[in-house]
Amino acid sequence: MTDTEAAGAMSFIFEAGMLKRAKRTGWWIAGISDPESIAEHSFRTAIIGIVLAGMEGADPARVALLCLLHDTQETRVSDIPHIGRRYLTAADNETVTADQVSACPPEVADPIRAAVAEYEAAETLEAVVARDADKLECLVQAVEYRHQGTDTVQRWIDSSRSALKTAAALRLADAALAGNPLNWLTTFRTS
Template structure:
């Protein structure tokens, strides 16, 4: 095994997130829900925005968001109702297995990020957790706009979970916004 074989394996495994769907949306009646990777991408972008406005490190927050669901390559996306019946492995344990053959510096980076996100104590982790919930709310608003009428619970629970003032204010703006309004606006040069 070369010194980067483990890193290559980790990257290939992470690709599963592009194919794995967010299963909670099936409960809401979404036929083709977003992938876990699509969620993580917009969560990272959302986290960067929240962190920059909250005075936290936007790059660190975005990294936490990109990595936060990587354990789901091995345990799947368990919807909230499923958590009442199942006990998922601790994400830190999953990541320890995922990175066991990776170079030490990479392993430390990934494991530390997941531990920080799970602990939720640093300003970056608080912003990342808010980004995770706010992204769910944004997605629910988009699905509602597409005709899925049963997403109210996802909106309500996501809104209730937000901690930062910025995330709460952004959520209110998203709830009032027309999802495609951006397409009709452009500034003349």
Template sequence: MTELAGTAGYLLEAGLLKRARRSGWWIAGIRDPESIAEHSWRAALTGMVIACLEGADPARTAMLCVLHDTPETRIGDIPKIGKHYLTAIAPEDIAADQTAECPDRVAETIREAVAEFEAGETPEAICAKDADKLECLIQAVEYRHQGVSTVGRWIESSLGALKTDVARELAQEVLGAEPLSWEQTRHNPR
């Protein structure tokens, strides 16, 4: 076993997020909801944008967004209603187990990022948490435009959780936007 075997195992485990679905959307009646990885990808992009506009570190914010749901490989995506009935291990503890066989630098980077996100105190963590909620709102708006009428409470709870002015303003823009309006915009290439 080489020094990187634990890291390889972590990366293989993280791949599960590409197949694991966001379970809260099943409650809303979505037959084939987005995967956790799909959510994390757009949350990272959203977090980068929010951080740019809020004066936080966009790269660190994106990393927090990419890693924030990695503990779900071990416990699944517990919907909000399920959290009232279950007691789950803290994400920081799960990340410690997930990275136990990784080289110290890798393990420390992942563990610190998950802990920072969960604490929600740094400017980057605040932007990342807003990105997590804003991405949920964006997805709900897309589902609503596809004819799903039961996503209103996801939109409202996401709106209520936003902390930064940029995220709140961006949410209002998303709510008023047509999801495919970008397709009608064409600029002349140079």
């Protein structure tokens, strides 16, 4: 790898770091004053994807990769809430990704472009599971916001649940809706 190629790869890494600061804008519409970042969403989407992959018999490493890359384009087009998509047209994610990795060497750019294309095509089991992980993460986040006292998140819960495709994602959604986000705290309570 040349110094120029390394600089190109580092440019993509720096750009991806912006996702740690960029907020998920749809939650502002629900009245959340400090919503999660895109990176926080993508991290838990990957965790959910690994769980769903195990439940559905998909490759967990591939699903995690697809989940981690599914919103990287938002460094350039931002997180457009669903209501905004009615009025705006953005470049497709494959085009944005190609621009993002254009300075990277092929051994870096090619697998990233391929993963984004796979996710967008939604034809492989891993892509279907990754897309379900994205929707399920939104539902789980809405459940958490509701538990914290925000009562305006039901439309996010309903739309996320209705978009789920796999039986495992539906089971986990039902468990999230029936559960308490803080139950995990009592797992090892001894008294």
